[in-house]
Amino acid sequence: MTLLNGDKYIELIYRLLPECMGICLIAPAGEWCDARVTGLQISDMLQRVDARFARDARDRRNGVEALDGAHTLHYGCVQDQTDTLIVTVGIATAAQADAANVDALMTFVGGFIRDEYRLNRDMLNITDELATRYEELNLVYDTEDELSSFSEQDDVLQKLVENCVDYLDVNLAALLVPGKGIHKSHYSKALAPQRIPLLLKELSASVFDALRTSRQGIVANNSDDANRLNVSVFPGKLLCTPIFVVNEVDGMLAVVTGVSHKDFTNSDRNILEVLARKASKVIQTNYDARTGLVKRVGLEYHLENALQSARHTDCAFTVLQADVDRLQLVNDLDHQAGDVLIQRVARLIEKQVRASDTVASLGGGCFGVLLRDCSLTEGERVGEKIRAAVEGLAFEWNNHPLDVSASVGIAQLTSQTESIDEVMTGIEMATKEAKEKGRNRVHLFDDPELVQRRDQITWVSRIQDALREDRFELYAQPIAPIDDAREIRHWEILLRMQDNQGQIVPPGLFLPSAERYQLMPGIDRWVLRRTLELLTDHGMNELEFHAIWAINLSGYSVSDGDFLRHVKEEIRRTGTKASSLCFEVTETSAVANLAEAQRFIGALQELGCAFSLDDFGTGFSSLKYLRELTVDYLKIDGSFVSNVHQDPVNSAMVKAIHQVGRVVGTKTVAEFVENDEILEHLRGIGIDYAQGYGIGRPGPLLDVLQVLGKRHSKRYA
Amino acid sequence: MSKRILVADDEPHVLRVLAHSLEREGYEVKTVANGADAYELVVQAAPDVLITDISMPKMTGQTLCERIQEQMPDRQFLIFILTSRTEIEHREWSAALSNVKFLEKPVSTRKLLNQLEDYFDLQDASVA
Secondary structure, rough: OOOHHHHHHHHHHHHOOOOOOOOEEEEOEEEEEEOOOOOHHHHHHHHHHHHOOOOOOOOOOOEEOOOOEEEEEEEEEEEEEOOOOOEEEEEEEEOOOOOOHHHHHHHHHHHHHHHHHHHHHHHHHHHHHHHHHHHHHHHHHHHOOOOOOOHHHHHHHHHHHHHHHHOOOOOEEEEEEEEEEEOEEEEEEOOOHHHHHHHHHHHHHHHHHHHHOOOOOOEEEHHHHHHHHHOOOOOEEEEEEEEEEEOOEEEEEEEEEEOOOOOOOOHHHHHHHHHHHHHHHHHHHOOOOOOOEEEEHHHHHHHHHHHHHHHHHHOOOEEEEEEEEEHHHEEEEHHHHHHHHHHHHHHHHHHOOOOOOOEEEOOEEEEEEOOOOOOOHHHHHHHHHHHHHHHHOEEEOEEEEEEEEEEEEEEEOOOOOOOOOHHHHHHHHHHHHHHHHHOOEEEOOOOOOHHHHHHHHHHHHHHHHHHHOEEEEEEEEEEOOOOOOOOEEEEEEEEEOOOOOEEOHHHHHHHHHHHHOOOHHHHHHHHHHHHHHHHHHHHHHHHHOOEEEEOOOOOOHHHOOOHHHHHHHHHHHHHHOHHEEEEEOOOOOOOOHHHHHHHHHHHHHOOOOEEEEEOOOOOOOOHHHHHOOOOOOOOHHHHHHOOOOOOOOHHHHHHHHHHHHHHHHOEEEOOOOOOOHHHHHHHHHOOEEEOOOOOOOOEHHHHHHHHHHHHHHHHHH | OOEEEEEOOHHHHHHHHHHHHHOOOOOOEEEEEEEEHHHHHHHHHOOEEEEEEEEOOOOOHHHHHHHHHHOOOOOOEEEEEEOOOOOOOOHHHOOOOOOOOEEEOOHHHHHHHHHHHHHHHHHHHHHO
């Protein structure tokens, strides 16, 4: 944008002053001249006007002088409010022209020139300002401060320094957080590459020291500022601002530019502070604000990398968790006391490990440590060092000495480790064990009971995944009347799980975990819903013979009042014949919740469903409960049956159960009938039904239903 | 002779700031607020660089570019298309265009100036 257009003023002067013979306008940005008569020495005019208003001339009054014999030169100037020359004017007239008239005209036109110039100059300044603000705004918009993963931090911070260089038009931007190993920088092509290492060194030394003292932004636009602040990045201009992660000046964001760049302003400092806060927010996503240690996500990230490297290089890693004992007592005393203690323990743990190890804060006075290239024995030694150091911590609060200790749990990470969850669970369980054994001790995650419990915990998530992804499958095993093993109308529904590779997992592997960790209600519901849907889909409610489908229920479902409502609802929804369903509950679970079991069994029998007491005989003293539980079938536990033909004691047990069944009017079923000899023996006793490999192996329920459906439709055809 | 740049954007402040920053670097700048006016100017005298927004009244940046491509298959000048992050789908239609660059909004003026400088340096070098 040009601040002044001289041509239109020449035009204006000619129109207002017809006797004018030539005009020249001289502005810092250019000259405009015009002569109306031949022979007029314009160059002479320019020289004279220029000489009159030389930059240092004090006398800027308008005046008149003879140009040549025939012409007079009228000269004058226009100044702004600060007496800066905007333009100088020369007007040539005939020698006899009225000087006062020309003078008045010059003042008049000068007013217009001044106004236009001022408006244009203000507009230019405003646009300049707008352009700067716009860049700042875009810089803030364009700079992320959210992380979606631990590893993204690097990219986000790198983009932040690149944006500083691009938007703020500086030569170098650097983000340094030495304690976290964060060193990001970016530079423009205007900066000589050989200067960069030195600049970065100065930033991280003298400039960072100055920031730590000042705790606020530093602007140094010249060497005086630099000397005063005791910083040395010169020649150049510097702007830097602290980054607070843990209430300390943990790092800095700095921009450096050349001497020709316009001075850094307070506005620049503000914008850099906004970016420093963004950087700090990014870092705080990964680092704990209280201890400055990496958070759980960070430990998991490093564990994941460790696991990869263990698989590829057979490198040994040991992972430990240290949990401050009875932190609650300290917190109850004073919340601040807890914070101070945690900070001191954090520093203490850092001192016991190498710089190459990773110490993380897991929250609540709990720390996780990844020891690289470290055997279990060595890890145990480090764990003991940490325990001893915490115990030796002389911690006082308000002059009260407090006893401090920590429980440490240790686990190994090897190429055999399946997932980092396994390790995390391992150290948690080992720490818990250390606490239960009396605190202030180190416990290794290596005893078989812990391993088994950990395996069960890992099963939990697999079962939950399988439930969510519908990876369960129903099998059915036939139960035959003992006097005619071919006339099968009775099946027990069994559950199989597919692992995430599609392999079938036998129930013995996952049901114990499901029982222990309360997953059975969900599984029971799934089995019930799926069975009833399949039966209905395959027309099992229209069979011309009375089929019975036995569904296992866990003790949880028996005592869950809502489950009964759920069964009724599913029967209604699918239109299943209630009389075709039999529910099996184990003797143990029925007896454990006797009153609830009675109510539950009674309610379902009222609907028409049948009931079995499963694994009967293993609960020993429970024969007398048979009086209270009116069930339809007793399933004699397989342990009595599998060698009933060889073991007289078992044979006597089976006989006794059968007789009790007869008396209370309950049919008996023998499980584990593996061969004809057993079958014969049971037949001799008078058992009603048999189930086992000797009768038929379990197969997919779908296959059974398809066979039955075909046979059924043939009979109707 | 200074390079001539035509900027098309319907947001007056974007236009003003861009024009200002470009002029400050010595470019000769013309600005228009829609694709139709831009097309008219391009036909009258092709600029050295056209910078255009996509969503504009009367004629969108897409139509503008497609029409230029159709009418001036031998076009020499470069087109900068200003996109926002959510407009990645525009890359599909623009794949048919040649001699086109993208700038993601918010546009850093410094980045734009650097790219222009690089472009003209390269051009001058190849001419020489």
